[in-house]
Amino acid sequence: MSPRSEDSTEPAVPARDGAVVEVSPDGEAGNLTGDAANVSGAADSAAVGVAADASALGAAERADQAHLSAHKKSSPWRDGMGMLATRSMQTLAILAIIVLLVLLGRSLSLVVIPIMIALILAAALSPVIRVLRGWKFPPALAAVTALLSAGIVIGGVLTLIVNAVRNQWSELADSAIEGFHELQDLFEGMPIEVTPEQLESFKQTVIKFLTSSSFGSSAVAGISATGTFLTGMVLMFVVLFFFLKDGRQIWEFLLRPFHGAAYERGVRVGDKAVSVLGHYIRGTATVAAVDALGIYIGLILIGVPLALPLAFLVFLLSFIPLVGATVAGTLAALVALVSNGPLEALFVIGVVVLVNQLEGNFLQPVVMGRSLSLHPLVILLALTAGTITAGILGAVLSVPLAALVWGIMLVWDGPNLPAKFIRQKSGAKAVAAN
Numbered sequence: 001m002s003p004r005s006e007d008s009t010e011p012a013v014p015a016r017d018g019a020v021v022e023v024s025p026d027g028e029a030g031n032l033t034g035d036a037a038n039v040s041g042a043a044d045s046a047a048v049g050v051a052a053d054a055s056a057l058g059a060a061e062r063a064d065q066a067h068l069s070a071h072k073k074s075s076p077w078r079d080g081m082g083m084l085a086t087r088s089m090q091t092l093a094i095l096a097i098i099v100l101l102v103l104l105g106r107s108l109s110l111v112v113i114p115i116m117i118a119l120i121l122a123a124a125l126s127p128v129i130r131v132l133r134g135w136k137f138p139p140a141l142a143a144v145t146a147l148l149s150a151g152i153v154i155g156g157v158l159t160l161i162v163n164a165v166r167n168q169w170s171e172l173a174d175s176a177i178e179g180f181h182e183l184q185d186l187f188e189g190m191p192i193e194v195t196p197e198q199l200e201s202f203k204q205t206v207i208k209f210l211t212s213s214s215f216g217s218s219a220v221a222g223i224s225a226t227g228t229f230l231t232g233m234v235l236m237f238v239v240l241f242f243f244l245k246d247g248r249q250i251w252e253f254l255l256r257p258f259h260g261a262a263y264e265r266g267v268r269v270g271d272k273a274v275s276v277l278g279h280y281i282r283g284t285a286t287v288a289a290v291d292a293l294g295i296y297i298g299l300i301l302i303g304v305p306l307a308l309p310l311a312f313l314v315f316l317l318s319f320i321p322l323v324g325a326t327v328a329g330t331l332a333a334l335v336a337l338v339s340n341g342p343l344e345a346l347f348v349i350g351v352v353v354l355v356n357q358l359e360g361n362f363l364q365p366v367v368m369g370r371s372l373s374l375h376p377l378v379i380l381l382a383l384t385a386g387t388i389t390a391g392i393l394g395a396v397l398s399v400p401l402a403a404l405v406w407g408i409m410l411v412w413d414g415p416n417l418p419a420k421f422i423r424q425k426s427g428a429k430a431v432a433a434n
Helices: 025-074 080-107 109-134 139-188 196-210 212-219 229-254 261-302 307-317 323-339 342-368 376-410 426-433
Strands: 012-014 020-022
Touching (some): 080 109, 109 139, 109 229, 109 376, 139 229, 261 323
Antiparallel strands (some): 012 020
């Protein structure tokens, strides 16, 4: 027998409006079925509404896209001339920013130039700092030790060389002047028309450069033009000390506003800048020393006098790529022309060309690396711009700065991924390989 009697009743269930409704066993299934039907109908109605809304939204989006496409097709900026005008405006904006930066740098050259020199020297001394920090040197002590060591070595070498060539410098200038006179006499009997005024102008330029006082003032013209040389040197050493001591912390502070991919790019740029500048300065100094030694040996074998001051001049001018070696070789040939004769002068030119070719094709790629190689046209343009902007100092700094910009572009999108606009195309790679 069922535990529930037939005449038993279910408890009363309050209705929504407060009334009491009797629920019987036979009515439970019917009520549940009705509720399910009501829910199903509501769901169908909602689905129909959502579908209608989605259809209306899709139609609106298609209409917007069609309107935008029609606007692009009808816009005057979408055709060839419009794209050219857009790129021209972008180029003019970039050039305007560059001009403003150059003008700002020239107006603040007493601050900008020492900072640039300190940055380059700090990059060159970074291996020394790493070794000293590996020996558990405190940051300040490591910076002071690196500064003193570099100052003692460079100062000692320069003192020995200057003392050795100081008494011969005037003789070198006199020999160069006599060489110009003999060269002028040789040109008078040749079909090539070279006016005496042209040779005289060239001669006066070299005389001013070789005269000790003029040479010294030209070497520091980029710094002393807007302030005293002493102030610039003190500022440079102070900045260099803090770059050596807290260089990474300073760069991390400058990268604080950046996050994610932008921060990672900033880290790559900083590491690449130190690597490029360090390799460039150390490599250039090594190449200059080898060039000076090779030309010195050649001059000694040929029997040219003033070999030591000429080799010293080769070392100094080698920090100005392309142009420096040409000037030094010309002076050496003029001295040989006066002291030994035309045949020995030709031998000197051959020695200079041979040494330059050997270091350019064999030594420089090994010491400086292929990643730092710049096209000769880029070097000439950088030298021209640097010389116009800051004289001889600008000529010295322009090429490492150009190498720095190129190195940054090589890691712009990844450790081994250059910026998109300088990536070499597959077709260009095949042409270069052939």
